Amino acid sequence: MSQNAPRVEVRLPATSTDRQYPIYIGRGTLEQGAILPKLLGDRGVCLVTNETVGPLYEALVLESLGDQRKVTRVLLPDGESHKTLESFGTIVTAALEDQQERSCVFIALGGGVVGDITGFAAAAFLRGADFIQIPTTLLAQVDSSVGGKTAINHPMGKNLIGAFHQPIGVIIDTMTLNTLSEREFAAGLAEVVKYGLIADAHFFHRLLESVDALKRRDQATISEVISRCCEIKADIVNQDEREGGVRAVLNFGHTFGHAIERELGFGQWLHGEAVAVGMVIATRISVARGQIDVQVLEGLVRFLETFDLPTAPPPEMGLDDFMRAMQGDKKVQSGKIRFVLLDGLGGACVTADVDESEIAASL
Ligand SMILES: NC(=O)c1ccc[n+]([C@@H]2O[C@H](COP(=O)([O-])OP(=O)(O)OC[C@H]3O[C@@H](n4cnc5c(N)ncnc54)[C@H](O)[C@@H]3O)[C@@H](O)[C@H]2O)c1
Numbered sequence: 001m002s003q004n005a006p007r008v009e010v011r012l013p014a015t016s017t018d019r020q021y022p023i024y025i026g027r028g029t030l031e032q033g034a035i036l037p038k039l040l041g042d043r044g045v046c047l048v049t050n051e052t053v054g055p056l057y058e059a060l061v062l063e064s065l066g067d068q069r070k071v072t073r074v075l076l077p078d079g080e081s082h083k084t085l086e087s088f089g090t091i092v093t094a095a096l097e098d099q100q101e102r103s104c105v106f107i108a109l110g111g112g113v114v115g116d117i118t119g120f121a122a123a124a125f126l127r128g129a130d131f132i133q134i135p136t137t138l139l140a141q142v143d144s145s146v147g148g149k150t151a152i153n154h155p156m157g158k159n160l161i162g163a164f165h166q167p168i169g170v171i172i173d174t175m176t177l178n179t180l181s182e183r184e185f186a187a188g189l190a191e192v193v194k195y196g197l198i199a200d201a202h203f204f205h206r207l208l209e210s211v212d213a214l215k216r217r218d219q220a221t222i223s224e225v226i227s228r229c230c231e232i233k234a235d236i237v238n239q240d241e242r243e244g245g246v247r248a249v250l251n252f253g254h255t256f257g258h259a260i261e262r263e264l265g266f267g268q269w270l271h272g273e274a275v276a277v278g279m280v281i282a283t284r285i286s287v288a289r290g291q292i293d294v295q296v297l298e299g300l301v302r303f304l305e306t307f308d309l310p311t312a313p314p315p316e317m318g319l320d321d322f323m324r325a326m327q328g329d330k331k332v333q334s335g336k337i338r339f340v341l342l343d344g345l346g347g348a349c350v351t352a353d354v355d356e357s358e359i360a361a362s363l
Pocket residue numbers: 050052053056078079080083110111112113114116136137139140143144145146147148149150151158159176177178179180181184271
């Protein structure tokens with residue numbers, strides 16, 4: 001992969017049915033004060049971040065907002081446990097108290113949790129305000145910030161209250177990844193390798209060749225990797241915004257992954273860690289069916305191990321635990337669990353036709 005990281009290198013149409021929006025990706029995009037003002041014009045802003053990301057990057061964002069506009073600042077507590085109706089209320093109340101108008105723009109500065117809550121608050125504020133994503137985790141940069149799914153959790157389950165609401169722009173500054181923990185960075189890489197498996201064989205091989213550069217978080221390599229992931233996700237979302245069909249392939253590894261998260265209790269394993277194991281299981285089933293070469297499975301396992309990601313289910317989880325947990329997944333349709341399998345490297349298919357013995361043999 002090339003050595004120079006362009007400061008702003010990509011402007012992708014990651015669009016819904018009604019509009020396109022740019023995704024700016026590169027090193028220092030937040031310092032390039034022009035990007036945000038260009039997206040915002042003179043509109044008011046409700047800037048939402050959390051107590052971890054705020055001290056690191058909020059000042060940079062505030063600087064580029066200038067002092068001519070109304071800015072409401074909201075600092076949420078950190079963590080998935082705060083992706084709640086209460087945090088949603090905090091954001092909306094702050095914007096209302098500041099008399100923000102519907103023309104204001106919500107800005108989500110943080111990982112997927114902040115992005116999801118802020119997007120949902122924007123979707124509901126005065127029946128719908130615009131929002132901008134500034135994702136700061138690798139997972140959020142390659143996945144949650146693109147595609148317009150927004151949500152909060154309910155005590156009965158994750159992401160049960162939400163809306164499809166596309167941002168008006170996404171600004172990805174790869175420098176923000178320098179402060180991310182090894183574990184969170186690795187969890188993001190699990191979603192990265194997923195894109196190679198389901199959509200781009202060449203990208204998968206390039207990832208396997210780029211592990212050293214990724215390990216040292218080489219900015220140019222990371223920018224290119226994020227760009228390709230966003231392109232793939234944008235392409236899939238463009239075809240199927242509301243997950244009526246092809247978008248389901250993005251859930252590769254997620255049926256088993258969600259089962260692990262659910263069984264262990266959310267937060268024990270990071271989402272990306274559970275997805276890593278889910279992808280290994282789904283790839284093994286695909287190999288057993290003759291849909292993919294065993295070398296792909298070996299390459300995947302090697303890649304995950306390099307980043308200390310798990311490749312086997314937690315020892316306490318057996319077939320029955322998986323089956324029970326998967327039945328509770330919100331992706332279940334008419335009582336049928338839907339699985340995403342590989343169909344050649346760079347291709348995926350969705351099927352409900354996987355029997356328990358196949359799963360048992362692949363755990
Ligand atoms: N909307 C979607 O399409 C979609 C897709 C995938 C996941 N999600 C959601 O995303 C959430 C997970 O996102 P996540 O993995 O980003 O978790 P997260 O938002 O909890 O962030 C992980 C941790 O990293 C910290 N952090 C964020 N950026 C940092 C930085 N630059 N430096 C140091 N620390 C930083 C956060 O404060 C947090 O402690 C889940 O709620 C999941 O449901 C949504």
